[in-house]
Amino acid sequence: MTVSASLTRQQITAEFHSPDSACRWMCGINGPHRLEVPHPKELSFRHQGTSLGNVSIGIIEYSTPVHIDIADLTHSYSISLPLHGTQSFELRGDAFGSDSGVAAIISPSQPLQLSMDESCRKRLVRLSRQAIERKLSQLLSHELPRPVIFDPRMPLSGTVQEWWRMVANLQEMLDAEGSLCDLPEVWSNFENSLITSLLYTQPHNYSSELLDRQQGRPAYLSRLDALFRDSLDQPLGLADLERATGVSRERLYRDFHTHFGVSPIAYFRQRRFEHVRQRLEQATPMESVSSIAMDCGFQQLGRFSQEYKARFGELPSETLKRRSTIPLQ
Incomplete structure (x- = not known):
């Protein structure tokens, strides 16, 4: 495992073959959770990504079927899109699948069960809960009385597909040496665009109010x-x-x-x-x-x-x- 930093940008690479080590690593990413690996000898966990400001973007794979129980993400929103393979979720009594055509977004305070097949390799975006709530509060011009809860399914069409293209472009910039992302003023604009466009693109419990403000x-x-x-x-x-x-x-x-x-x-x-x-x-x-x-x-x-x-x-x-x-x- 290696972690290096360029200014405030952190390039992260992790690789483990032990379920306990992989679980400890992901506990640091998503908070406390339970990892079940039916075939532990086949585990080859890899996480490559970059963290900067309120955003983290990376690629995660386990190379064997896994089942994960998460009680509460607490401090962040976890947004994932399989590049290969499939994953499935059980969330608030609802079960749905996620593949290259359907991404998933998990909000804080939402206990969930996640299963990934052996070929699942997914892009993972983490956005700070504080940054999401602060931006939405600015857009609505009032404090939020309730947490922001997104619809968990993100079918890739229209503006959702455009949002994921933005993510891919940002990841490429974050992975490059001497990136424009290292300039605080530039990254601030990128981060703001990513969060704002998500709030307008993916339905959530404040969407109707946000739309009302757009329409006057x-x-x-x-x-x-x-x-x-x-x-x-x-x-x-x-x-x-x-x-x-x-x-x-x-x-x-x-x-x-x-x-x-x-x-x-x-x-x-x-x-x-x-x-x-x-x-x-x-x-x-x-x-x-x-x-x-x-x-x-x-x-x-x-x-x-x-x-x-x-x-x-x-x-x-x-x-x-x-x-x-x-x-x-």
Whole structure:
């Protein structure tokens, strides 16, 4: 193993044939994790890469099937694209595969299981959690109340493919002697472009708010939409919306009519009816119209049924009955 530095740039080369040594090395990269190697005598672990500032780019391979359990990346985002072979993930109860056509991005605070086949050789990008959150906070002009969680699957098409081409170009520059990357002002621009373009390219839990700012829609509307999603089973009044946003009633009316064509309460009420309709369409045999309606915060059942029919052209009982006649597969 050799580590050399050029200014703040660290060129890293590691090679191990012991599972314990490979695990210790990757613990220093991704934090504590468990490595299972069914055929330890066949292990030939290699990691070549470069770290500079808030970015690390490299190539990793094990040359034998491995299974890895990671509790929490904690301080960084791990983004990988197999150049050869395949890898598979189990994350938040969801399983998906990753190959040369589908990259993967793992966010902090996301326990996961990762399996790599014997031919998997992948490009690995690590981005600082602090740098991601700082840049998104700048783009949104407010502190982030929740961690940034990306959709884990990254199909290579459109702007995602362009982003990976940028990564490959940066890796080539980082690997070169006397690179422009050694100039702090130049690297700062490269790093900023890599992080900013990822935030606009790959969906995450702040994407809609980021898009709103692009389109000139007030950012508080996205935060209010999140409040609506969390309050679908209870009524909200204008006073609640004013307290939650710090925005006047007059501006609430003006912005909702401008961007949604209805008043704030009418918009929220439509969201609640769409929610109850979805519940009726997915009802179990033990559920009834009244139980679902009351569970969703509708107490006056007669009025609820009338308004439901006016919105959807059928009574809630008809929606429920149609769902119950769908044959089981």
